Amino acid sequence: MEDPLRPAVRPANPNFSSGPCAKFPGFHLGLLSGAPLGRSHRSAPGKARLAEAIELTRNVLHVPPDYRIGIVPASDTGAVEMALWSLLGARGVEVLTWESFGEGWAADVTEQLGLNATIRRAPYGEIVDFAAVDFSNDVVFAWNGTTSGVRVPDGDLIPADREGLTICDATSAAFAVDLPWERLDAVTFSWQKVLGGEGGHGILVLSPRAVERLESYTPAWPLPKIFRLTQGGRLIEGIFRGETINTPSMLCVEDYLAALRWAQSVGGLPALIARSQANAQAVADWAAERDWVANLAADPATASTTSVCLRFTDERIRDADAFAAAIAKRLDAEGVGHDLGSYRDAPAGLRIWCGATVDTSDVQALLPWIDYAFHTELAAQA
Numbered sequence: 001m002e003d004p005l006r007p008a009v010r011p012a013n014p015n016f017s018s019g020p021c022a023k024f025p026g027f028h029l030g031l032l033s034g035a036p037l038g039r040s041h042r043s044a045p046g047k048a049r050l051a052e053a054i055e056l057t058r059n060v061l062h063v064p065p066d067y068r069i070g071i072v073p074a075s076d077t078g079a080v081e082m083a084l085w086s087l088l089g090a091r092g093v094e095v096l097t098w099e100s101f102g103e104g105w106a107a108d109v110t111e112q113l114g115l116n117a118t119i120r121r122a123p124y125g126e127i128v129d130f131a132a133v134d135f136s137n138d139v140v141f142a143w144n145g146t147t148s149g150v151r152v153p154d155g156d157l158i159p160a161d162r163e164g165l166t167i168c169d170a171t172s173a174a175f176a177v178d179l180p181w182e183r184l185d186a187v188t189f190s191w192q193k194v195l196g197g198e199g200g201h202g203i204l205v206l207s208p209r210a211v212e213r214l215e216s217y218t219p220a221w222p223l224p225k226i227f228r229l230t231q232g233g234r235l236i237e238g239i240f241r242g243e244t245i246n247t248p249s250m251l252c253v254e255d256y257l258a259a260l261r262w263a264q265s266v267g268g269l270p271a272l273i274a275r276s277q278a279n280a281q282a283v284a285d286w287a288a289e290r291d292w293v294a295n296l297a298a299d300p301a302t303a304s305t306t307s308v309c310l311r312f313t314d315e316r317i318r319d320a321d322a323f324a325a326a327i328a329k330r331l332d333a334e335g336v337g338h339d340l341g342s343y344r345d346a347p348a349g350l351r352i353w354c355g356a357t358v359d360t361s362d363v364q365a366l367l368p369w370i371d372y373a374f375h376t377e378l379a380a381q382a
């Protein structure tokens with residue numbers, strides 16, 4: 001007999017991974033047929049594509065004209081490492097961390113660079129106290145903690161007139177929140193997140209003050225070629241015109257261009273932000289009506305609108321990890337929701353990617369399947 005709880009409607013796109021994230025609606029490989037494949041990235045068409053990617057990034061994200069935008073190797077991680085290794089060491093450092101990626105940057109700063117940094121930590125679900133941060137130091141943080149679903153609630157928490165630099169890993173925030181550029185000095189992200197692009201390439205955005213630091217300070221440690229942003233004490237300006245340090249994938253560049261054009265076609269940044277917000281709101285409304293599920297973010301003001309993390313609160317659940325994993329597995333096997341398991345270091349639960357490329361109708365179609373999987377799993381456990 002058909003289970004009455006089993007939903008009739010399925011998400012049109014069941015991809016809810018937090019990276020690489022769902023391709024934008026209407027994406028097909030034919031959109032990449034104009035890529036200058038087999039040509040040098042330093043040829044006229046190659047350079048034009050890379051310059052256009054930088055220009056469209058500036059246009060969609062409203063990056064100020066005096067900020068540099070560079071395409072760099074090794075995805076978001078590459079861009080963050082480049083910023084840490086190139087900029088830090090000139091003054092005190094604070095790392096703010098409330099989940100696994102922030103922890104990774106804290107470990108790099110203290111263990112790899114050997115800096116005597118202040119580490120401000122909050123547990124999963126919470127955020128550090130920004131009022132306690134000394135912004136005369138350089139401050140490193142991830143805007144949106146992808147693995148806890150907790151994000152900076154308000155850019156005003158960062159002073160506009162700080163002395164230190166702010167280095168912000170914005171990979172699961174860019175294109176989904178209004179980043180306060182005047183409060184950020186080095187901002188990084190990867191194409192594979194909110195725009196549903198491909199991994200492998202990072203974007204590094206630098207404020208004039210970050211450039212000033214690069215041109216006036218030489219770190220005590222050696223820098224590998226792929227991190228080097230200066231030559232003879234001057235910024236290598238070519239990097240910020242699309243003359244990449246090493247060879248990019250022109251197929252990935254074409255894919256990023258397609259995503260940026262899609263972003264413009266739906267209404268640019270305000271529309272991207274609205275799409276993420278509507279998706280996260282659909283999950284929040286659904287969770288509010290149930291007493292067995294809650295957002296991992298303790299304060300709704302800090303709840304992510306991209307990586308929405310949920311925990312199961314029903315007291316009948318005996319093994320939280322096994323229960324959450326079984327639900328994610330069931331949703332995957334049903335073909336209604338892929339990659340929904342919480343991050344390996346995060347508390348047990350589900351993580352639903354709600355970034356701009358996800359249609360709200362797909363989130364709405366997924367939620368009854370979570371009801372179904374929850375009740376089915378609970379019965380199986382009994």
Ligand SMILES: Cc1ncc(COP(=O)(O)O)c(C=O)c1O
Binds near residue numbers: 142144200
């Ligand atoms: C906050 C944050 N930082 C860094 C990364 C690493 O990104 P990438 O694999 O693109 O280097 C991720 C990936 O999920 C992330 O969410």
